[in-house]
Amino acid sequence: MKKILKGYILWTYGVFYCFLLLIGITMLVLKFHTLAEILKVISAWTATFVFVVMFHKIYPKDNFIHFIKRQVSGRIKISTVACIILLQFFICLGSILFKSIIDNMPIKAQLITSWTTLLAVFANNLIQGPLGEELGWRGFVLNELQKKFSPLKSAIIVGAVWGFWHAPLWFIASGYEGIQLVQYIIFFMVSIISLSIIMTVFYNLTHNLVITMIIHQFFNYFTAIQLGDRLHTFMVTALLYFIAALVLVNYKGVLFKQQNSSLNNNV
Structure with missing residues (x-):
């Protein structure tokens, strides 16, 4: 399984990077912007596509639908979902309040206020993020890592791998360079690894990928709807998610318990 796991990660990286190259050619050379937008959506599902293709090699005795x-x-529980949303809402609020002080920017000016835009952003982020990524990164990689390592170590490993999977976007989409780019990368990775720890806590409590999709x-979403200096947004977001992860590390001991692998055992 170790070899298959490495193969899955390498293929997921490779296919995603090929998609980015194709998107760049489509936009800059062919000028087919509509097609480029479609390819962006498809590329976000790379982790799932690779898992589907490799499924029978990974779990030869299992059935994909059953999996x-x-x-x-x-x-x-509804209370669990409410807790997650409130936690992330307050992190977003903390970022907004920080920028209102540091950048002297009114709160209203920091947020998208159009309801149609807010709904469009929500739908866009859902399609290009959690729906396309969680089956591979958490449903497969995290579960397999937890068979060998503690949940905490597994969360950190999958967080780092998942974070660096986004690496090309740091250089082509962040808009930063020099020291600001370095800061952006650090804040991004701290956020992603902290988020991975939080996801693992709630996933191991519920054994349901829907919970990781909600967190993701x-x-x-709360990052996308904020306007203004995104470096300040990521700085505060990284700090607050890191604090949240530290608080949750010892929650019910789930990050240190041997996990029941019945969710992904072959049938």
Whole structure:
């Protein structure tokens, strides 16, 4: 499984980077901007596409539909969902208040206020983020890592791998260079690894990928709706998610318990 896991990660990186190259050619050379937007959406599903293609090699005795059902079979309490959303809302609020002080920017000027735009951003982030990534990164990689390592170590490893998977976007989409780019990368990685720890806590409590999709979605969404200096946004977001991860590290001991692998055992 170790060899297959490495192969999955390498293929996911490689296919995603090929998509980015194709998107660049489509936009800059062919000038087909609509096609480029479609390719962006498809590229966000790379982790899932690679997993689907490799599934019978990974779990030769399992059934894909049964695997999916197991990944979303765990019970999720409404209170848990509310807790997650409130946690991420207050992190967003902290970022806004910080920028209102440091950048002397009114709160209203820091947020998208159009309801149609807010809904469009929500839908766009859902399609290009959690729906396309969680099955591969958490449903497969995290589960397999937890068979060998503690949940905490597994969360850090998958967070780092998942974070560096985004590396080309730091250089072509962040808009930063020099020391600001270095700062952006550091803040990004701290945020992603902290988020991975938080995801692992709630995933191991619920055994349901929907919970990681919700966390992923609101991380992306609350970041996307903020205007102004994005470096300041990422700086505060990274700090607050790091604090949240530290607080949750010892929550019910789930990051140090040997996990039941029945969710992804072969049938």
